[in-house]
Amino acid sequence: MGSLQLKSIRKAFGDHEVLKGIDLEVKDGEFVIFVGPSGCGKSTLLRVIAGLEDASSGSIRIDGQEMATTPPAKRGIAMVFQSYALYPHLTVKDNMALGLKQAGTDKAEIESRVTKASSMLSLDPYLARRPAELSGGQRQRVAIGRAIVREPSLFLFDEPLSNLDAALRVQTRLEIAALHRRLKATMIYVTHDQVEAMTLADKIVVLSAGAIEQVGSPMELYNKPANVFVAGFIGSPQMNFIEAGKLGETGAKTIGIRPEHIALSRESGDWKAKVVHAEHLGADTILYLETEATGLLTVRLFGEHRYAADDIVFATPDRASMHRFDANDRAITSATP
Numbered sequence: 558m559g560s561l562q563l564k565s566i567r568k569a570f571g572d573h574e575v576l577k578g579i580d581l582e583v584k585d586g587e588f589v590i591f592v593g594p595s596g597c598g599k600s601t602l603l604r605v606i607a608g609l610e611d612a613s614s615g616s617i618r619i620d621g622q623e624m625a626t627t628p629p630a631k632r633g634i635a636m637v638f639q640s641y642a643l644y645p646h647l648t649v650k651d652n653m654a655l656g657l658k659q660a661g662t663d664k665a666e667i668e669s670r671v672t673k674a675s676s677m678l679s680l681d682p683y684l685a686r687r688p689a690e691l692s693g694g695q696r697q698r699v700a701i702g703r704a705i706v707r708e709p710s711l712f713l714f715d716e717p718l719s720n721l722d723a724a725l726r727v728q729t730r731l732e733i734a735a736l737h738r739r740l741k742a743t744m745i746y747v748t749h750d751q752v753e754a755m756t757l758a759d760k761i762v763v764l765s766a767g768a769i770e771q772v773g774s775p776m777e778l779y780n781k782p783a784n785v786f787v788a789g790f791i792g793s794p795q796m797n798f799i800e801a802g803k804l805g806e807t808g809a810k811t812i813g814i815r816p817e818h819i820a821l822s823r824e825s826g827d828w829k830a831k832v833v834h835a836e837h838l839g840a841d842t843i844l845y846l847e848t849e850a851t852g853l854l855t856v857r858l859f860g861e862h863r864y865a866a867d868d869i870v871f872a873t874p875d876r877a878s879m880h881r882f883d884a885n886d887r888a889i890t891s892a893t894p
């Protein structure tokens with residue numbers, strides 16, 4: 558079990574209100590990811606759920622039980638930090654077992670849980686080592702193992718992969734996805750990484766300045782962003798925003814078009830443009846264009862292309878994939894599907 562309900566959670570540090578009334582439902586077994594710009598309150602929200610910070614007001618329920626006065630150790634939560642927070646003088650095995658020992662768990666039970674977690678995370682060869690003798694990825698697996706042995710109803714991850722290099726991030730990301738499938742536990746995860754958010758989450762929560770902008774599955778957020786903020790935040794490279802008037806569009810203030818929804822040709826198309834810069838990434842080509850009609854435009858083409866700076870090209874948006882936003886930056890949803 559591990560459902561979570563947050564109602565009107567507020568948190569202020571002095572007169573700085575960091576969380577401005579958060580309402581959120583997380584179902585048992587869901588993988589929920591918090592994303593948002595630096596300083597928007599992601600870590601604070603996670604810490605409030607864990608009980609490491611008290612909310613200024615609001616209600617936190619885990620499996621229906623109010624947690625406001627429940628200390629962190631009694632919430633059935635395990636938290637995995639970016640910094641691993643392992644004890645340097647203890648072996649891997651003792652680091653994993655420590656929380657259970659402190660809780661007075663029976664020796665045989667500790668042995669059995671540590672053995673199970675260690676085999677799940679391929680840590681068996683390292684059980685006698687100390688953290689300093691491990692790679693960053695191995696240390697993070699120990700931190701995850703220490704969380705698993707507690708058999709929590711809720712796992713909280715605060716940017717667990719951000720200290721790892723690119724290859725290890727991918728590997729550990731796949732391990733976390735497999736772990737979620739296997740444990741069927743509820744996981745709440747903070748990240749800056751779009752790929753982590755899009756690939757791991759059942760549900761993404763987009764936060765901005767202490768408030769929720771939108772909650773939805775990765776594809777809902779990509780295909781149907783509720784407002785300009787979410788449209789610009791989800792997706793890389795970022796969506797292009799064009800003043801609707803420039804395109805002769807009435808009834809909208811801003812038109813959004815993703816870089817991957819624009820076709821390019823040397824011969825003809827809707828908008829004549831000059832290539833300002835070309836990034837050849839192998840699988841993709843990212844082009845930055847200057848157009849008279851729309852101003853700066855980013856285009857993402859799949860595969861290799863020979864476009865280069867100063868080339869004259871023609872860009873044509875896929876009109877069916879355009880997003881329309883009103884004067885309040887909210888998405889205009891068409892009446893007809």
Ligand SMILES: Nc1ncnc2c1ncn2[C@@H]1O[C@H](COP(=O)(O)OP(=O)(O)OP(=O)(O)O)[C@@H](O)[C@H]1O
Binds near residue numbers: 570575593594595
């Ligand atoms: N203990 C504290 N005392 C005062 N202000 C704090 C404290 N902890 C966080 N803040 C402030 O609260 C705001 C939100 O911080 P938080 O760490 O939750 O953001 P975040 O979204 O996790 O950011 P990042 O992505 O940079 O980690 C920031 O403005 C931060 O300075």
